[in-house]
Amino acid sequence: MDEATRIEEIEVIALTPAFAPVAAALHQTGFDDFWDENAICDLLNVPGAFGLLAFAPGSGQHQGSACAEDIPLGFVLVQVVLDEAEINTIVVGPAARRCGVGNILMENVVSHLQKHGVGRLLLEVACDNAAAMALYQKLGFAEIGRRRGYYRRNGGPAIDALVMERV
Template structure:
């Protein structure tokens, strides 16, 4: 389902579309790849989450090329839920071959813009304390640590990992960039 034979430079062309039920099998495959040491969400679980009031998702992909017979390549996705004036990132995943190419940042900024349009002023997330690349990204995107959930994640090995709880105030940025 995930086409990794794509040339790395093509990953730089990132398009964002709404995550719909039709794309949930692709998102589930990305989730399984991105969280190898944890349980991943099935397509049906993702569809059920999208049916929850205030929930939505975005899918990032590199567009294919008909002339060269290349398919669109899924790069990552984010699933959110907004309630009143705050939202939570339920999950965000980027394909291994697309990491460190701006996919997660583009997904986050697309979410920030959408949330601001609906009056959401605060975004929350939880991240495993041992996921250093994600923590660096979140801090760079304006998130700050506000708490910790002890032994929140359980790895397939049985090891338990704390989660950092982070937040971002959307009122402190313009067009997705910190000011």
Template sequence: MVRRGKPEDGPILARLHSQSFETGWPEADFATYLRSDQTTDQVWVLDDPPVGFSVVRHLVDEAEILTLAVEPAGRRQGRGAALLRAVCEALSQLGVGRLFLEVAVDNEAAIGLYRRHGFVDQGVRRAYYQRRGGERVDALVMAYDLPAAH
């Protein structure tokens, strides 16, 4: 089940993000997204309590996945794919035609997930991510043309 995030999800989402990325977002960031009355920022949560989530920003007919994460124990079980499909469907219903994201070039699992769902490479942002040790990693920019809502 995928639902919109609620303010009380913030601590869980911060924990999931820190388990998924070398530099996790602080709880305050999630609180901002979850309390935003801007329709441009949306948080989609998988299951209750959350085992995965995505933060999306959209404006008119384009959107960007800012982050997508699934708890480590739930990976490779179709949860990320289910979350991605639900987010794409919701965005399509909102009239979004194109969805973008950036992913670290060494995140092969995520790149595979996105390619299996129709995302195509658009370019590379050099030295986009900074790792804890100071190493810089390129980001692959990917895009997906969403089907029109029926």
């Protein structure tokens, strides 16, 4: 998507294994240690896991499904265990950032969990990831713990992970 393109509409659908190549391409834009399609399929195939994919609809007439003209914007992967869920990953493609896509994905996760009686939502975020922390704080997450030196990036200094819970 062109940097200057405005996103007129954002649709969210279930991220099934069929979308793993799309998700893998998006993941590569957000992380040094990105996940390939197999890793994404493996995570989706764990009992209790689900994913959501956000896209900008193309000109085709459809709703609740995706077609070749659609532009993938971002996705989120979630793992539910009993009454607790954890965000495994969330990423929005660089050209679509700061347009509300991350917010919409997370709001869809929260409403899905509420519908299924899952009360607790947790995640981990690198303490130097200002964009993600700002998104989570806006959504009502608060820090409940810290894992010292949890992330190691390409020989750089170890970075703490903050454990956050939606309160």
